[in-house]
Amino acid sequence: MQNVNAITTKGGSLRVKLQRLGGFLAGMVIPNIGAFIAWGLITAFFIPTGWVPNEHLAKLVGPMIMYLLPILIGYTGGKLVYDVRGGVVGAVATAGVAIGSSVPMFIGAMIMGPLGGYVIKKFDEAVEGKVPAGFEMLVNNFSAGILGGILAILAFLFVEPVMNAISLGLGAAAQWVTDKGLLPLIALFIEPGKVLFLNNAINHGILAPLGVAQVKEFGKSIFFLLETNPGPGLGVLLAYWLFGKGDAKQSAPGAIIIQFFGGIHEIYFPYVLMNPALLLAVIGGGMAADATFVLTKAGLVATPSPGSIFAEIAMAPKGGLLPVLAGIAVGALVSFLIASPIVKRASEESMSAESMSFARSIVSGLKAQSKGEKVEMPKAEVKMDTLPKLIVFACDAGMGSSAMGETILRKKLKEAGFDIQVKHSAVNQIPKEADVVFTQENLAERAAQVVPHAKIVTVKNFLDNTVYDEFVKSLRK
Structure with missing residues (x-):
């Protein structure tokens, strides 16, 4: 496992910074994925080349992509910085950068939203305790309005032209790469980046804005397929299922269901980290898939999130499903062919339960590093006077790992005879x-601020059954 340590420590400082950036970007985008999907479906159905063209309903497409989605991102970014008050000012500031732009202003929204939240937060800190009694509401409302208005004007006059030029430049560069047939080479960066938890920075920070701009012009975009493609991960898991040994072989079928159908790609990361040579498999599968997407002119109308095969199918445009499925199938096949001999030659020890546990701990550590904290071992013993009525699994975005933890604990509680409601949510x-x-240790403080009365149980790995077994034992006591 020394190779795993080398991967996770080399270039750690830059990786952690990118992970943190990706986590923050994801925090702005993921809560609004439903809005992106709504826009994508309206686009897929009602534009002139859609499933059921409708000139009147197609009028929704432009305003939603130009104003609604950027302002939602701006609001969410401001809220992340300073709750609802920060969200309101962030939305107003984002309106300044969105109005008048010739391209969807997602990059501008990711800047102005958090900036608006930061500015109003600093103002409130500066005047805290200095506002005369009875004037609090007046100061609160007018400060938000004045600062939001100033930021909107500055964004409209100065930020929007710069962001517009940057967006157009990035779009032109992306189109040039595509036209030159170089797009498959991007898998050299995307596939290892995913395993090192840089996927949020890659997808939500770079590919999604490019994809949205391309959809506005062409009705679909290949950029939505590059990071979300479940094919390469599927190929690795299939190789473990057919040619693996021990715990890795036994757990692979369940991982396939979660990864391919559920869209939770991080489930296959430990399988790659157990044998870093498998990076060649996911890179090869990614390049083959991307080449197929380019040759068949594949594209989606919106981001498929999570990256499930069902989401990929749902976001395919009219007449564009077969190219999407072809690319995914080719990616899975090539990844499987490369991974199979690597898995066959691997020792049984390298695929033991201990190796799997260690690889999963590396994945948990990478995820924790993306939030700037070190995760300690879990302490699941919780003393309570009465049985809990609601248990919540909380992670940064409220998707993926927390949802899997919820499923595992709900099953164990049911088997133990406890009728307790279990949910998952963003922290x-x-x-x-x-x-x-x-929740994870690095999120425990934030969780305690949201629900100060609740018992906080910190975990290292949401898939660690030991934690839940101990918790169920504590409930029996």
């Missing part, structure tokens, strides 16, 4: 009525 949106919250 900032934990229900107030939660009695127990499972």
